[in-house]
Amino acid sequence: MMFREVLPATVSELRTSGLFKPDHEVTIVRDVEGRIRVIIGTRSTTTALLPDAPTQQAVEQGLRRRLGAWLASSPVWVDDVPPSPLPKAKPEKRAAHLALDLARQSRVPAPWRTQAGDPVWFLLERHAAKRAWVGDVQPQPPWTIEDVDAGRKAPVVTFFSHKGGVGRSTALVATALHLARANQRVAVVDLDIEAPGLSSLLLSAEPTAGALDYLVDGGVVAGTTARDVSALVSDPALVESGPVLQVVPAGPVDDAFLEMLARVDLQDAAASSALAERIRRLFVELDASFGPLDFILVDARAGLHEVAGLMLAGLSHGAVVVGTNSPQSWMGVTRVARLLSAPYLRDGKDPRPLLLVHGMAPSATDPRHEIETRSFRTKAYDELSAHYYPVGQVPGENEPDKPHWPITVPWTTELRGGGGLLTPPIVGVLMGAPYRALTQRLGKLFGRTIKTSGAGA
Structure with a gap:
């Protein structure tokens, strides 16, 4: 599989898994080398439960079969921490909070068309260069x-x-x-x-x-x-x-x-x-x-x-x-x-x-x-x-x-x-x-x- 095929294959695999509802939020993160990680969140725990450990494993296995080496290590994250700071949390929990908070701030609505039954898609690209051309730069002219x-x-x-x-x-x-x-x-x-x-x-x-x-x-x-x-x-x-x-x-x-x-x-x-x-x-x-x-x-x-x-x-x-x-x-x-x-x-x-x-x-x-x-x-x-x-x-x-x-x-x-x-x-x-x-x-x-x-x- 080539780089340009990875993102469409990821979306296709997540759609066909049948695990996501319209109130789920799915953020696809692609790192500098092009490897994929998925963050799963929810807008309503009533209509779209966060995935448990077996479900996370099922998502990872499906992606690994489909993407092979293009899948990152620890490829499936669950957005289960609140957006507010956690001053008394354990170090590993604080680290997870910071990483997820960064993803929330930096992600953008996905550019592909939504289909019936899709979750809410987001995309987060991590770039080594060409940041302006791929939309990583906010307008900051010398005056408004x-x-x-x-x-x-x-x-x-x-x-x-x-x-x-x-x-x-x-x-x-x-x-x-x-x-x-x-x-x-x-x-x-x-x-x-x-x-x-x-x-x-x-x-x-x-x-x-x-x-x-x-x-x-x-x-x-x-x-x-x-x-x-x-x-x-x-x-x-x-x-x-x-x-x-x-x-x-x-x-x-x-x-x-x-x-x-x-x-x-x-x-x-x-x-x-x-x-x-x-x-x-x-x-x-x-x-x-x-x-x-x-x-x-x-x-x-x-x-x-x-x-x-x-x-x-x-x-x-x-x-x-x-x-x-x-x-x-x-x-x-x-x-x-x-x-x-x-x-x-x-x-x-x-x-x-x-x-x-x-x-x-x-x-x-x-x-x-x-x-x-x-x-x-x-x-x-x-x-x-x-x-x-x-x-x-x-x-x-x-x-x-x-x-x-x-x-x-x-x-x-x-x-x-x-x-x-x-x-x-x-x-x-x-x-x-x-x-x-x-x-x-x-x-x-x-x-x-x-x-x-x-x-x-």
């Missing part, structure tokens, strides 16, 4: 979504793509320029620190420091500030007469950069409360030093990277997801949709805001344009209906202001092989209708009316 909705604070928005080269950084830069030209105070932060690129687009000279310096220095000394790692963009060709654009690059990619990168645990960023706190503090300092800001736009690493997961799950108020009409891109859309809907599934709160961008789309004159854009919208509706919208709140498919209705950004030759400093022809493309629509939609997502310049604005 209520402050953002009330206009008191800037939304922190993460730009994400499941694969590189689809126009994510370009979309972020275009949005930042449109916002600045609309008199919005904007900071952009490059947290794609393993493949930095924002500075090459916006800064005429290599930066002397950046986000990586802030993250490493902040773990040792308290002297490095947001101003120390920021650069200012005031070129009228970019921001016109708008406010100065605050840019936090990743940093200069020199020997020191690589040494610093080797000292930041990016493989389990979500588990590092210190790293998360330093990123959070960077946003707070940016707002205090250059603000009050209207938007903070963050460029995150492509793919299921730890920093991207931490930003999307824990530190952002919303996300812009850029993808193409490819299976690989849709994997990323699905994962992000689940992360942003997690507050609803866990606490009954609204999903965090999401905006989709259909990048690298065929141009309007290309015969494939209509077919591909329609296909992208249909797929987006299906994915968000299944993984993002709350139950009973799925909108109609043809509602253009809803998250499933993407901003379409056609592929252009001017951006081919880009990555260098913005030139007038490229700026002209970025000021075009698709990126203008993206900026306006992003503003509307957070209750802001953005009056962008340009034809048709």
Whole structure:
């Protein structure tokens, strides 16, 4: 049996045992190595008795036959201790209480569909890494979504793509320029620190420091500030007469950069409360030093990277997801949709805001344009209906202001092989209708009316 088969086999075995009632609570715990343990509790000892020793043995024997080496030692626990502390209990009883209490706090409702006669299912996964991507991170942005909705604070928005080269950084830069030209105070932060690129687009000279310096220095000394790692963009060709654009690059990619990168645990960023706190503090300092800001736009690493997961799950108020009409891109859309809907599934709160961008789309004159854009919208509706919208709140498919209705950004030759400093022809493309629509939609997502310049604005 392979890892991916273990959980379905566990549920199947427990169902077919015929030992559980609807008032039972069954928590399936899967440890770091993938081994299974089952905790059995009850909501009513009248209608669902806790299992006695022979019943526990029967459950264990059935699971061992089915799962083999995938079953943990001491695999069946009974939740028979009260949730209150037991100061006078024996040490072994206190240990059981602490373990069960942790399970109650950390478990989540099971993601599989309930069948008639099922117990109340819970799942508790123990992870070694990728904690943010699998839902182990609670949202803790630098300020609340209520402050953002009330206009008191800037939304922190993460730009994400499941694969590189689809126009994510370009979309972020275009949005930042449109916002600045609309008199919005904007900071952009490059947290794609393993493949930095924002500075090459916006800064005429290599930066002397950046986000990586802030993250490493902040773990040792308290002297490095947001101003120390920021650069200012005031070129009228970019921001016109708008406010100065605050840019936090990743940093200069020199020997020191690589040494610093080797000292930041990016493989389990979500588990590092210190790293998360330093990123959070960077946003707070940016707002205090250059603000009050209207938007903070963050460029995150492509793919299921730890920093991207931490930003999307824990530190952002919303996300812009850029993808193409490819299976690989849709994997990323699905994962992000689940992360942003997690507050609803866990606490009954609204999903965090999401905006989709259909990048690298065929141009309007290309015969494939209509077919591909329609296909992208249909797929987006299906994915968000299944993984993002709350139950009973799925909108109609043809509602253009809803998250499933993407901003379409056609592929252009001017951006081919880009990555260098913005030139007038490229700026002209970025000021075009698709990126203008993206900026306006992003503003509307957070209750802001953005009056962008340009034809048709």
